[in-house]
Structure formats: C-alpha cells, structure tokens
Amino acid sequence: MINVQQLYQDKRLTAEQAVSLIRDGDLISTGCDALEPISVLNQLHTISDRINDVSIYIGGCTQDYPFLADPMIRDKFHITARFFSVGTRKYHPLGNVSMIPLHMRDILVRYGQVWRPDVVITSGTPMDKHGYINLSLGGWDKYFMENARAVIVEIVDDMPNTPGEYQVHISDITAVVESGRKTLFFGDTATTETDLTIGQYVAELVPDRATIQLGIGSMPDAVAQALKGKHDLGVHTELLTNTIADLVEWGVVTNKYKTLHPGKTVGSFCFGSRKLYDYMDQNPSVYMAPIHYVNDPWVIAQHDNMISINTCIEVDLTGQIASESIGTRQFSGTGGQSDFAEGAIHAKNGKSIIAMASCGVNRAGERYSKIKSILTPGAIVSMSRNHIDYIVTEYGIAFMKCQPICKRVENLIAIAHPDFRPQLREEAKRYQLW
Numbered sequence: 442m443i444n445v446q447q448l449y450q451d452k453r454l455t456a457e458q459a460v461s462l463i464r465d466g467d468l469i470s471t472g473c474d475a476l477e478p479i480s481v482l483n484q485l486h487t488i489s490d491r492i493n494d495v496s497i498y499i500g501g502c503t504q505d506y507p508f509l510a511d512p513m514i515r516d517k518f519h520i521t522a523r524f525f526s527v528g529t530r531k532y533h534p535l536g537n538v539s540m541i542p543l544h545m546r547d548i549l550v551r552y553g554q555v556w557r558p559d560v561v562i563t564s565g566t567p568m569d570k571h572g573y574i575n576l577s578l579g580g581w582d583k584y585f586m587e588n589a590r591a592v593i594v595e596i597v598d599d600m601p602n603t604p605g606e607y608q609v610h611i612s613d614i615t616a617v618v619e620s621g622r623k624t625l626f627f628g629d630t631a632t633t634e635t636d637l638t639i640g641q642y643v644a645e646l647v648p649d650r651a652t653i654q655l656g657i658g659s660m661p662d663a664v665a666q667a668l669k670g671k672h673d674l675g676v677h678t679e680l681l682t683n684t685i686a687d688l689v690e691w692g693v694v695t696n697k698y699k700t701l702h703p704g705k706t707v708g709s710f711c712f713g714s715r716k717l718y719d720y721m722d723q724n725p726s727v728y729m730a731p732i733h734y735v736n737d738p739w740v741i742a743q744h745d746n747m748i749s750i751n752t753c754i755e756v757d758l759t760g761q762i763a764s765e766s767i768g769t770r771q772f773s774g775t776g777g778q779s780d781f782a783e784g785a786i787h788a789k790n791g792k793s794i795i796a797m798a799s800c801g802v803n804r805a806g807e808r809y810s811k812i813k814s815i816l817t818p819g820a821i822v823s824m825s826r827n828h829i830d831y832i833v834t835e836y837g838i839a840f841m842k843c844q845p846i847c848k849r850v851e852n853l854i855a856i857a858h859p860d861f862r863p864q865l866r867e868e869a870k871r872y873q874l875w
Contacts, residue, residue: 445572472563473500475578489514501526524774545777546736579710580607601722605729640667651746675699681708709735741784747791749781760826769819782828810861814868847875
C-alpha cells in the first residue's frame with residue numbers, strides 16, 4: 442500500500458524550488474480566479490536569468506506579478522489568456538498579453554488539440570487521508586495533467602472540499618507548495634435601482650421549476666433578488682457565485698425538477714464569498730464538472746425550461762451582442778454566454794436572455810446609449826443575433842425570437858433610453874435597417 446503521507450512529504454517544495462521545474466520552451470497552464478496559484482506565480486520572474494521562450498496560458502490575473510509587469514524580463518515570458526480581467530487588461534496595452542479567442546466550452550479540449558502544456562500550476566485543498574487533493578473551485582487544468590511533465594499544486598488551507606470531478610491523487614502530482622494563504626474571494630457587488638428594475642423584468646420571464654444560468658456582478662445579483670418569489674428553481678451554470686448560495690438559502694433553488702442532474706447544483710468553477718465557499722464545502726447537493734461538459738450546448742439543451750441570463754457591453758439594433766470588447770480594446774473574453782444561449786434556445790421551453798442597462802457613462806462622464814444602430818467599430822460580436830430571445834433594460838422587454846429585422850429595431854428602440862430614441866430611429870432609417 443502507498444504511504445500517501447510520506448509521498449506528500451517527499452513532494453513538498455517551496456514556491457522558489459517549485460519554479461525550478463520549469464525548462465526552456467515550456468508551455469505553462471495556470472489555474473485562474475479562486476485557483477490562481479499566487480505564491481508560485483510570484484516566483485516565476487526569478488527564473489528569467491536561466492530560461493527563454495516560456496509561454497504561459499492564464500485566465501485573468503488578480504495580482505501585479507513581476508513576470509507581467511517587469512519590462513526587463515518581458516521578452517522571456519510569452520503570455521496568452523483565455524479571459525481578460527484586471528491584471529491582463531492592465532498589461533495588454535504593453536503588448537505582452539494576447540487573447541486566444543475561444544468559446545468557454547473549448548478552452549480546454551479545442552485548445553488542447555493545438556497546444557499541449559508541459560507544466561500545470563494550480564491550487565487545491567489540503568490532502569485527505571486517502572491521498573487526494575481537491576482542485577475544488579475550478580480544476581479545469583486537470584484535463585492537461587495527464588500529458589504534462591510537471592504538475593505543481595499550491596495548497597490553500599481553507600479552500601472548500603467540493604463534490605465533483607476535480608480530485609487529483611498525490612501520486613499524479615509532481616510538487617506541492619504549502620502557501621499559508623487564504624482562498625481568494627469575490628465580494629458582493631452594489632446593485633442600483635436600474636439593476637433592480639431590470640431584475641424584475643427578467644423575473645417575469647423565469648417560470649417556477651426553471652433551470653437557470655447566471656453570471657457574476659451587479660446585474661445577476663439584482664436578478665437573484667427578483668427571483669425570491671420563485672419556486673423550485675434549478676441551477677446549471679459555468680460559474681457558481683454568491684447569488685447561487687443566496688438563492689439556495691432563500692429556498693428558491695431546490696433542483697428538484699431538473700431534467701438532468703436532479704437535486705444537484707451543477708457548475709464548473711466558483712469565485713465568491715466565504716459564505717459561498719462554506720455552502721459548497723462537502724455539500725452533496727453541489728457537483729463540479731469540467732467546463733467542456735457543463736458548457737456543452739447539447740448538455741445544456743437537455744434541461745427543460747433552461748433560462749440563460751447574461752449581460753453585455755452593447756447591442757446593435759439587429760440584436761448582435763458585444764460582450765468582450767470596447768471597440769477594438771479587449772476587455773474580458775467570449776465566456777460562456779454563447780454556449781448557454783445555444784443550449785437554452787434548443788431546450789424545451791428554453792429562453793436566451795440578455796439583461797443590460799440602457800445607458801453607460803464614458804470616462805468624460807458623458808452618458809451614451811448601449812443600444813446602438815451599429816456596434817462600435819472594431820467591437821467583437823460575442824453572441825450571434827440568431828441566439829437571442831429577449832433583451833431587457835430598465836425600460837422593458839424586447840422580444841427578439843424569430844422577429845424580422847424591422848420588428849427587432851422597433852422593439853429595441855422601445856427599450857432604449859428615451860433621450861436616444863430619436864437618434865436611433867434616424868440612424869435606423871439611414872442604414873436601412875428594416
């Protein structure tokens with residue numbers, strides 16, 4: 442019998458020692474969000490004097506890591522991202538971070554058909570008595586581990602142990618780094634009156650016993666507030682957030698009537714509060730599964746009454762959804778909204794919904810319409826107009842499903858901010874949007 446405790450001790454390294462496993466020309470895949478291996482990533486720059494041509498495949502970064510920020514070593518690390526957040530967004534203008542456009546369902550399998558990571562660096566729970574470490578909050582990189590030369594797991598003492606498919610045995614790990622840090626968390630966001638009004642409109646489209654997918658931020662939080670009066674909702678979503686734990690606590694989510702995985706809150710990764718992590722810890726009603734399964738439209742479509750609820754940066758009058766860039770400037774990533782919209786529109790009684798404020802405010806403090814006659818030049822279309830059923834603002838609900846362009850234009854202008862409606866009508870005529 443393997444002595445797992447001895448095996449664990451044999452594989453203990455400091456973060457400084459762990460990065461010595463990286464070689465010239467290696468491709469590194471890292472955990473992201475709550476699984477970001479902060480201690481190890483903070484040591485990557487220390488190998489810059491002995492390596493060349495190291496590539497790093499990351500999610501968003503929560504920290505100003507030296508390998509990102511130091512201009513003296515920037516040519517040693519080639520960084521590609523599956524999603525932009527604060528860190529990657531900040532350093533993208535310097536030219537040392539580039540996006541790999543992929544649907545969320547494809548960021549492992551389709552990526553793996555072209556690239557094969559040599560090193561996987563992620564985070565996980567302390568090892569249990571059977572020798573397993575749980576990559577509990579989003580162990581996607583487990584997919585890459587079988588073919589990786591080195592697997593480094595940063596141990597986070599208070600990470601929840603969640604049921605699902607993210608357990609890894611110590612015999613399959615090259616090195617463990619005891620970080621001594623706490624799990625990264627994402628707190629609640631402040632909702633506005635506009636958000637709450639939109640949430641009420643969205644709630645009108647969600648029947649009892651529906652299965653929902655929600656994103657992260659103030660808009661999904663507001664939708665959750667509006668769903669308090671619903672009964673027996675289910676959850677199948679890529680990202681488990683604070684709002685999911687709230688809906689369970691309020692008795693809104695029971696998962697009783699899901700047609701796939703009944704009784705289970707299913708997600709692929711998690712980023713939220715301590716309350717959320719405590720809810721997930723050893724909770725048999727939670728099931729964490731790989732992104733290429735959870736976000737598979739064929740899997741999503743097996744849920745009767747599947748409701749996909751997302752937001753966006755802007756939408757044009759024909760219904761094209763731009764969610765990841767501001768003009769040509771990459772802001773986030775494609776994410777999973779297209780995956781879930783595709784699944785929802787093919788589910789029995791399913792719906793694809795975009796919820797958004799009618800206006801935004803630019804850096805000069807000027808208000809602008811987020812409903813546009815044409816998208817901002819260079820804006821990336823994250824979701825096809827063919828995949829949208831409803832668009833919701835604080836001014837109401839625009840029905841889009843199988844509507845002709847002329848009707849889409851009319852419906853969207855009706856939910857735009859009143860100050861911009863005359864301009865939108867004039868531009869619709871000019872561009873012959875009918």
